[in-house]
Amino acid sequence: MEGIEALNQNMVDIAEKASRAVVSINSTLKMHSYGYGIAPVKGSGSGFIITPDGYVLTNNHVVEGSEEVEVILSDGSRYTGTVAGRDPQTDVAIVKIQGSGFPVLELGDSEAIKTGSLVLAIGNALGLPGGHTVSMGVISAKNRPMPWADFIFEGLLQTDAAINPGNSGGPLVDMSGRAVGINTAIIAQANGIGFSIPVNTVKKELHDMISTGRVNRQYIGISGMEVNSSIARRYGTEADHGVMVARIDPDSPAYSSGLRPGDVIIEFGGKPVNSMRDLIKHVSEMSGSSDAVFMRGRTRYKTTITMKNKKGKKVFITD
Structure with a gap:
């Protein structure tokens, strides 16, 4: 009984802080509204302060296209916020x-947290008056994709902590009181399935967003699909894994390196490529030039790709 009471008090303390x-x-x-000229469309979401001088982390979809952003602190004080960076x-x-x-809410380590760990989701659920909503759950799974979303929505934290409209942009907090995720989405037709963006992904972007307003990404310029046995048979390649180049930008680093549609990338930067997620991760971690190993038909090749840094441009588009 004492253990339960201690856990309860710990969670209360974490939620309050x-x-x-x-x-x-x-x-x-x-x-623009037909017949009414310009009509304001209002929305609400959540965020959390990460620096004492007032930088607030939130979801892009909470502030995207907004001309006015009002930030309301937990003590009720109101501030006019400017969007300093978006990705x-x-x-x-x-x-x-x-x-x-x-x-300030300190950022934790989303890589270290384990499936089954207790977490709290905190935010402005449904815009209800009277303070933030706190819900408890566990990390149900890690490295979840969103098949219906853009490619970057890979590696998400899945939780059964209740996430509702208005929670978007709020933190997912671990039992050390640190944010391990940014609550971003739910599956409407399911029960207890919500998703958070891992903070380790965000940490890599913060400097770029604060200093330049956007994220600078490495760019190699291909679209691809993951290789399985049926794909390999259909296209006559001996590669049993990797990413097949479906489309390629003729002005891209990949094209300059000799890659062409139909080639199957099996290694990048000395690391194996088993999926699109692997390739996206490896490219994002590299800078300058990296070696790529690929199969063309039955022959194995190696080439060097000198990556470009294109602001705001997608590295890949999954088909």
Whole structure:
């Protein structure tokens, strides 16, 4: 019984402390309406403060296209926020409010957290008055994709902690009181399946978004599909894994390196490629030039790709 009471008190303490840094975000997008001219469309979401000088982490879809962003702190104080950086590909955005000494929620380690770990989802669920909503759950799975979304929605944390409209952009908090994810989506027809963007993904983007307003990514310029036995038979390749080049930009680093449609990339940067996710991850981690090993028909080749850094351009598009 004492153990349960101690766990309960620990969770109460974590929720209280973390909630101080969680904010509500009200956005207004001015859209043209036939017969009415320009009509404001309002939305709401959540976010959390990550620096004492007022940088707020949230989802891009919470603030995208907004001309006005209002940030409401847990004490009820209101600030006009400016969108300091956005990355539509990972659905992450940074909002800046003016001031200092703000309460901060520390970023944790989403790689280290294990399936089954207790977590709290905190946010402005349904825009209900009276303070933030806190829900408890576990990490149900890691490295989840969203098949219906863009390629970058890979490697998500899945949780059964209740996530509702308005929670978007709020934190998923571990039992050390640190944010391990940004709550971003649910499956409407399912029960207890929500998704959070791992904070380790976000950590790599923060400097770019704060300093330049966007994320600078390595670019090699291909579209591809994962190889399985049926694909291998159909296209006559001996590769039993990897990513087959489906389309290629003729002005891209991949084309300059000699890659062509039909080639199957099986290694990149000395690391095996078994899926699109592998290739996306390897490219994002590399800089400058990297070797790619690929199969063309029954022959194995090796080439060097000198990557470009294209702001805001997708590295791959999955078919």
